[in-house]
Amino acid sequence: MNHFSATGLICMRGGRMVFAGLDFAVGSGQALLLVGPNGSGKSSLLRLMSGLARPVEGAISWNGDAIADDPEQHAARLHYVGHLDAVKPSLTVAENLAAWVELRGMGGDVARGLNRFGLLPLADMPARLLSAGQRRRLALARIVASPAALWLLDEPTVALDRKSVAALEAAVAEHLGSGGAVVLSSNVDVGLVDPIVLRIDDFTSLDGAAVDDFLLDGVA
Numbered sequence: 165m166n167h168f169s170a171t172g173l174i175c176m177r178g179g180r181m182v183f184a185g186l187d188f189a190v191g192s193g194q195a196l197l198l199v200g201p202n203g204s205g206k207s208s209l210l211r212l213m214s215g216l217a218r219p220v221e222g223a224i225s226w227n228g229d230a231i232a233d234d235p236e237q238h239a240a241r242l243h244y245v246g247h248l249d250a251v252k253p254s255l256t257v258a259e260n261l262a263a264w265v266e267l268r269g270m271g272g273d274v275a276r277g278l279n280r281f282g283l284l285p286l287a288d289m290p291a292r293l294l295s296a297g298q299r300r301r302l303a304l305a306r307i308v309a310s311p312a313a314l315w316l317l318d319e320p321t322v323a324l325d326r327k328s329v330a331a332l333e334a335a336v337a338e339h340l341g342s343g344g345a346v347v348l349s350s351n352v353d354v355g356l357v358d359p360i361v362l363r364i365d366d367f368t369s370l371d372g373a374a375v376d377d378f379l380l381d382g383v384a
Contacts, residue, residue, distance in 0.1 A: 165192045166227055166313055168213075168345055173222035175208050182208050183367040186222070188360075190345050192313075195336065195356045198349040200364035206349035207247070209364065210318050213347060214244040226314075240270070242314040247322075249303040253292035257283055257302055260291055265310045277309025281331050296323040301331075308335050315339060317348040329354070 169189040175182040182205040190196040198206045211217040212224060215235045224231050231238040251260055258274060265272035278284045281301040286294070294302065300323045307315050315336070321329050333355035336346055348354060 166343075166345060167191045168224075168226055168314060168347075170213075170219075170224040171222055173209075173212065173224070174220040175205060175212060175217075176220050177205075177208055181368075183364060186362075186364075186367040188362055190347060190360060192343040192345060193340050195340060195346040195348060195359040197354075197356055197359040197361050198347065198364060199351060199361060200368075201351075204364040204368055206364055207318050210244070210246070210316050210347065210349060214242060214316050215239060216244070240268070241312060242316055243307040243310075243312040244316045244318075245303055245307065245320055246318045249299040251291045251294070251299050251302055253290065255291055256288050257291060257294070257298075258287040260302060261305055261309050264306050268310045270310055270312075272310030274309050277305035277307075280308045280335055281305045281328060297325060297328065300324055301328055304332060304335070307339075313344055315344065315346045315348075317346065319349055321350060321352060321354060 167189065168191070169187075171187050173186040174184045175186075186209070188196060198209060200206055208217070212219055215231055215238050218232065226238060226241065252263070255263065258278065261274045261277050265274055275284070278287055281304055283298070283301055283305060286298065291299070291302065304320060320332060324332065336348070336354075336356070339346060348356070
């Protein structure tokens with residue numbers, strides 16, 4: 165059983181407080197749903213969770229070990245899908261996915277990823293010709309094509325039609341059923357069953373205090 169958690173997270177962005185005193189915990193077979201208004205810090209929290217950014221204070225751990233102690237190992241255990249689709253326009257759809265699987269070096273199944281998100285008919289199409297929804301489906305195909313215990317998904321339904329949202333929901337359900345963990349930000353229904361809900365704006369009561377004010381108050 166895996167356990168992903170954090171205590172006392174403080175996040176600053178552009179010299180402003182994003183959130184403070186934030187805790188979370190999610191384990192094998194569980195989904196953590198991040199909700200809150202635009203700008204409340206959902207994307208910032210996911211970047212902290214991925215190791216792409218670090219908190220001003222607080223610690224994030226995997227099975228009790230701080231992720232900052234071994235960032236490469238943490239990167240190997242997760243998939244992070246952000247706002248940018250990270251698609252190379254010069255490669256075909258299948259080549260994009262194959263390159264990702266090879267880069268991770270953990271085995272995988274390109275055809276499975278393509279099939280899950282209805283991309284098999286587009287496998288040989290140059291990615292530069294894809295629509296916004298098709299690019300998003302290709303980005304999401306990565307989470308199915310290669311294994312990872314933790315999925316971090318930032319507004320994954322953007323640009324998706326209903327059929328593609330259903331494919332995502334099925335992929336998430338299968339991942340949770342096999343003991344994986346998912347952290348997902350969304351303000352729309354994504355079909356999660358009994359998720360742990362974390363309201364980011366519950367941790368933004370300082371209302372964007374400046375860094376200097378924050379430090380002077382002795383919080384950090």
